[in-house]
Amino acid sequence: MTPEERKAFEDKVHAYVGREVNAPQKGKDDVNKAMIRHWAEVMGDENPAYTDEEYAAKSSKGGIIAPPSMLQIWSMEGYPMAHNPSQDVQRELHNVFDEHGFAGVLGTNTSAEYYRDLRPGDEVHAHTVIDKISEQKATQRGIGYFIETVTNFTDQNDEAVGKIIFRVLKFTPNDSNDATGGDDSDDGMPEAPTRIASPRGHDNKWWWDAVDEGKVLIQRCKSCQTLRHPPRPMCGECQSIEWDSIESTLDGEVFSFTELHYPKFPGYQYPLVCAVISLGEGTRIISNIVGCEPEDVYIGMKVKGKVEQVDEKTMLPQFYPAD
Amino acid sequence: MVADIKDKAAIVGVGSTEFSKNSGRSDLSLAAEACKAALDDAGLKPKDVDGMVTFTMDMNEEVDVARALGCDDLTFYSRVPYGGGAATGCLHQAAMAIATGMAETVVCYRALNGRSGHRYSEGVSGDLITGSAIHYGWYTPYGLLTPTSWVAMYHKRYMHLTDCTEDVMFEIAHATREYAVNNPAAFFYKRPFTREDYDNAKKICDPLKLYDCCQESDGGSAVVLTTPERAKDLKQPGVLIKGVAQCSGKDQEEMTSFYRPEIAAIPEMDIAAKMAYEQSGLTPDDIDAAVIYDAFTAIVLWQLESWGFCEQGKAGEFVLSGALRPDGRLPTNTHGGQLSEAYIHGVNGIVEAVRLTRGTSVNQPKKDVNHVLVTSGVGVPTGGALLGKMD
Amino acid sequence: MNKETLQYQDVAVGDKLPPLEIDISSSLIIGAAIASRDFTPVHHDKKAAQECGLPDVFMNILTSNGFMGRFVTDWAGPESTVKGIDIKLGAPNLPGFVMTVTGEVTAKNDDTGVVEVGVMGENNVWGMHMGGSVRIELPKSDQQGEV
Numbered sequence: 098m099t100p101e102e103r104k105a106f107e108d109k110v111h112a113y114v115g116r117e118v119n120a121p122q123k124g125k126d127d128v129n130k131a132m133i134r135h136w137a138e139v140m141g142d143e144n145p146a147y148t149d150e151e152y153a154a155k156s157s158k159g160g161i162i163a164p165p166s167m168l169q170i171w172s173m174e175g176y177p178m179a180h181n182p183s184q185d186v187q188r189e190l191h192n193v194f195d196e197h198g199f200a201g202v203l204g205t206n207t208s209a210e211y212y213r214d215l216r217p218g219d220e221v222h223a224h225t226v227i228d229k230i231s232e233q234k235a236t237q238r239g240i241g242y243f244i245e246t247v248t249n250f251t252d253q254n255d256e257a258v259g260k261i262i263f264r265v266l267k268f269t270p271n272d273s274n275d276a277t278g279g280d281d282s283d284d285g286m287p288e289a290p291t292r293i294a295s296p297r298g299h300d301n302k303w304w305w306d307a308v309d310e311g312k313v314l315i316q317r318c319k320s321c322q323t324l325r326h327p328p329r330p331m332c333g334e335c336q337s338i339e340w341d342s343i344e345s346t347l348d349g350e351v352f353s354f355t356e357l358h359y360p361k362f363p364g365y366q367y368p369l370v371c372a373v374i375s376l377g378e379g380t381r382i383i384s385n386i387v388g389c390e391p392e393d394v395y396i397g398m399k400v401k402g403k404v405e406q407v408d409e410k411t412m413l414p415q416f417y418p419a420d
Numbered sequence: 421m422v423a424d425i426k427d428k429a430a431i432v433g434v435g436s437t438e439f440s441k442n443s444g445r446s447d448l449s450l451a452a453e454a455c456k457a458a459l460d461d462a463g464l465k466p467k468d469v470d471g472m473v474t475f476t477m478d479m480n481e482e483v484d485v486a487r488a489l490g491c492d493d494l495t496f497y498s499r500v501p502y503g504g505g506a507a508t509g510c511l512h513q514a515a516m517a518i519a520t521g522m523a524e525t526v527v528c529y530r531a532l533n534g535r536s537g538h539r540y541s542e543g544v545s546g547d548l549i550t551g552s553a554i555h556y557g558w559y560t561p562y563g564l565l566t567p568t569s570w571v572a573m574y575h576k577r578y579m580h581l582t583d584c585t586e587d588v589m590f591e592i593a594h595a596t597r598e599y600a601v602n603n604p605a606a607f608f609y610k611r612p613f614t615r616e617d618y619d620n621a622k623k624i625c626d627p628l629k630l631y632d633c634c635q636e637s638d639g640g641s642a643v644v645l646t647t648p649e650r651a652k653d654l655k656q657p658g659v660l661i662k663g664v665a666q667c668s669g670k671d672q673e674e675m676t677s678f679y680r681p682e683i684a685a686i687p688e689m690d691i692a693a694k695m696a697y698e699q700s701g702l703t704p705d706d707i708d709a710a711v712i713y714d715a716f717t718a719i720v721l722w723q724l725e726s727w728g729f730c731e732q733g734k735a736g737e738f739v740l741s742g743a744l745r746p747d748g749r750l751p752t753n754t755h756g757g758q759l760s761e762a763y764i765h766g767v768n769g770i771v772e773a774v775r776l777t778r779g780t781s782v783n784q785p786k787k788d789v790n791h792v793l794v795t796s797g798v799g800v801p802t803g804g805a806l807l808g809k810m811d
Numbered sequence: 812m813n814k815e816t817l818q819y820q821d822v823a824v825g826d827k828l829p830p831l832e833i834d835i836s837s838s839l840i841i842g843a844a845i846a847s848r849d850f851t852p853v854h855h856d857k858k859a860a861q862e863c864g865l866p867d868v869f870m871n872i873l874t875s876n877g878f879m880g881r882f883v884t885d886w887a888g889p890e891s892t893v894k895g896i897d898i899k900l901g902a903p904n905l906p907g908f909v910m911t912v913t914g915e916v917t918a919k920n921d922d923t924g925v926v927e928v929g930v931m932g933e934n935n936v937w938g939m940h941m942g943g944s945v946r947i948e949l950p951k952s953d954q955q956g957e958v
Contacts, residue, residue: 098444132846139842140874141833142881143812146889157890157950165893166880169873173848179855203900204872210895235442235536270864289936293565295557326679327558353580353683355572357563358623360541361938371564373573373678381679385562391626396580413561 098197103233106197110190110242113227118187118246121224124171128219133163136170158214165211168250168259172223187246190227194267199241206264212257220253228262241268290364291410300330303342309412311404314342315380326380345382347402349374349416352381356391364408370394374402374416388417422698423665428519430651430658430810431511433462433644434771439605439762442536443638451480451531452488454640458527459489462644463655469644471496471523473513475506475530475765485529496523500666502674504713504797506530507766508664508805514645515661524646530767531640539636540567559676567715568633570675571799572625575718578684579627581733584721586627588736590618592717593631593759595744599783600756607635608760632717634758641767643774651810658810659777662791663700665692668801675799689726689795692803697728700806702791704728707806709776709784710750710793711769714757719798724750727793727804746783751776754783770794770805777807816888819924819949828886828914828928833878835934837906840870847873870904875932875941882912883928883945894925895946902937910934917944924951 098106126132137147145152146162153161174183182188191202215221231243243264250259297305304327307314316328320337331338354372361367370386372394384402386394399419407413435457437443437450451474459466466489472482482497496517500509510528517523534540543565564570578584597613600606613631621630651658669688671680680687697703704727712720721735729750730738744752755761755772762768773794775781781789795804833839844854852859854871861867879896904910910932918927925948932941 103444136843136846136877139839139846140877140881142877142884144881144884144889145814152889164877164880164884166873166877166896167847170847174850175848176850178850179852206897206899207872207876208895208897209876211893214892233442240442240536292563293560295561296553298554301554301557327555353573353577353678355564355569355576356623356626357569358625360543360566362543362563362565363937365563367938369563371559371562371569371573373577373683383559383562383564383676383678396577411561 107233110193110230113186113190114230116186116227118225118227119183119185121222121251122172124221124223125175126171128163128171128215128217128221130161130217132170133161133167133217136164136167140164160216162214162216165214165259166209168209168211168215168221169223169248169261171215171221172250187225187227190244191267194242198269199267201239201241201266201268201270203238203266203268204263205243205266206262208262209259210261211259215252215258219258221258222251224249224251236266236268238266239268239270241266289409291408292364292413293362294411300328304328308404308414311412313345313347313382313402313404313414315345315376315378316340316342324378324380326382343378345376345378345402347414347416348377348419349382349400349402351386351394351396351398351400353396354386354394356394372400372416374400382414384414384416386417387415393418423695425515425519425664426662426699426701427648427660429515429645429661430648431643431645431661431770431774431807432651432654432656432658433458433460433464434642434774435459435461436605436641436764436768436771437531437639439607439637439639439764439768440535441636441638443533444536447479447531447533447537447640448484448488450533450638450640451478451485451529451642454531454642455485455489455527455529458642458644461656464525464644464646466490467492468525469527470494471514471517471526473498473500473510473526473528475499475503475510476501477503477506477765478530478532480529480531494523496526502797502800502802504715504765505800505802507713507770507796508794508803509666509796510767511643511645511661511770511805512664512666512803515664518645518647524650526645527642528645528767528770529640529642530765532765533638534763535636535638537638541633541636542566555674555676566625567675567799568628569625571716571718572628573678574683574799575716576627578718578722581684582736583733584736586619588721588739589627589632589717590615591739592714592720592744593618596714596753596757596760598745599754600760603756603761603782606756606761607637608756628716628718631759634715634763635760637762637764639762639764639768641764641771643767643770648810657778659774660808660810662702662806662808663696663698664803664805665695665699666801666803667692667695672801677799684722685732686722686726686798686802689723689798689802689804693727696804696806700808702806707750707791707793708787708789709754710752711755711757711773711776711795712752712793713766713769713795713797714753714759715763715797717759720752723795723798727795751784751787754781766796773805773807777809812885813888816890817886817949819919819926819951822916822919822926822949824916824919826916828882831878831882831885831912833910833912835870835904835906835908835910837868840868840874840904840906843874843877844871847871847877849873865903865905867905870940872898872900875900875904878910878912878932879930879941879943879945882914882930883947886914887947887949890950892948893945894948896943898941898943900941901939902934904934904940905936908934908936910940914945924948
């Protein structure tokens, strides 16, 4: 889009701000015990206030209530959504985005307030307005705009019973999308992501192959016996290219560490702590500290490592508190 | 032996594009615009350019930038590796080319869609941009994937060994933010922040939180260098390269030099500093202001020590004294730095260092700034340059 | 589900809620979409979900919202009252995943008796599915403490 085209497009979508999506509508079903029970059943919700009349009557609730999270359910359009959804103003707005290449749609946030518990027999009326459209944003999913709608809910007495703000992102999908792009294996199940493995070349393959067999090796110069890690083809002390290796006992001490909070990568288990560990043999290794809370790790902590399978495809040394 | 580089080349023009989170343009368009702005600033034409330098990480081929700009023949082109470690490395290459006569007028540029395109914060998980996959393979299986995580590893150790607290890190972040508030080009222009904002921000990699980390930005910056003789006839007062050095230290890795006896240190910068001081005949006392590479708050501390503004391990104290502030001992990152202006891999910092020397920095208007330090990214092979006024 | 309702006084900021593990199946995703009257095809028709770039049907927002509420009322008990739920949505929940919901009391309002609980739901494949907060009013037994 040229700057002029972008401005014309943004003016067009911003004109929707403040418009009602449709006239205030009464929900197709009033609050009722059957729909409450069906919902609680699927959700595995055993709250007796929703389904146990005897209990509910005696409790401070004074009778059955609907789960507050059902608020929006009372006004859903239902089966027509599958084949012939109503062409309301919100869909019209989405179409404008679609036509300009922002075809992706993703619900990003909801914010609900429930003013009172709803009970069987209550009517629920919904009135939705397009409230905000953001500036253009670069998001992880791609470039797009956030659209915020506000729905106010009222009852048979025209009293407010709740409010829901709903935010969606209309975006141009990135080509290089993240895990949610999803690999599609034969059974339709995405493959569980695994840790990012090291490529194996001439100078490091032997080391990773040993890890696959449960051992952590340290490269040793055959000429002057100096240990070195990570492996490299020549001894920096005597320039010999002859080497062998010893197996580490994996007794070590934390030299430094960090807890990784953000971003979280698929295939890794959080909380996740990485550390520089000084091994008893004198070299250092980078690994994870596991088997304790992140806040219990400290510099100088004694640790003991072992090689473990950490996911379907990955063997790695992992270090535990030594005691 | 001390390199004979002092006063052999002068920066005569600087320029940048708009900094944004979504430029909507190609990297090449940003590079060409930044170079053109720097040439205009100098009063030079693209046809005057005969040399070009950029980062190995830059996506824009020298020949493409030259054709876009309309340059004639280039007799010198070179690239500097190691991410932000290349920032003043570009000056280093350009000054050597000019000093030896390989070229007369050299443009250094860096342009990237660092927010809307490839984001470095996404780590080395996908396609590696540079360096060897084998090297990062020692870290990726454990989840140590991002620049923040590598810097956090050094800084945890630094905090363990020194008095550095979160107060110190906040002061660095806050000082840059207060500068950015006055800088219309900065992302945080007119957007002050508080200790509460800092404390409540999300944790990235302990001990670094969101505002310890730089802006991811789209944009480009460029500087033009030529001989001091030619500089005399141009539009702007020339800014001389007094000293410039690069160094890769013993047992250096790219961001992960975790195998040295001590990791709470950047010995390569100590050496670059010593070289630049020797070349220029200057000492830390002669330096009036600085642009210190600030991809993260933490790395400013280590560099203050390397360049001799305080003793080893005492940078926290120095910073808390208000030294980085407008009237402090060493006004630093007066454009807002990469923490608060934009992250153009340090080249926007060179632009600010030139403005400081010219007396046109928005935050140091009336100061007589004779000598300015500007540095490159650390954790990688790095360097720095000392700039001075032309007589 | 805790059948004894917690009292406002018994809860402190920092209290952790018992984690809840939810096995996500096609039956759950489709059943809950239909029970919530959400017939958008991507929540019951695998082919429609695949056209949207996902390998299978995925959980609708009303269900995620419902689990936020259930997780907190399971802990608080039947005489609590949910006053609000804020959610930020992350990666989708697909059949075969396991979502672990965790939470912690983050704030208390002595005037209203409303407790805020920070809630996070992470699945074992793609990580964060939902994060946010639930505001829940707990009964105050004003006199009991005086006895």
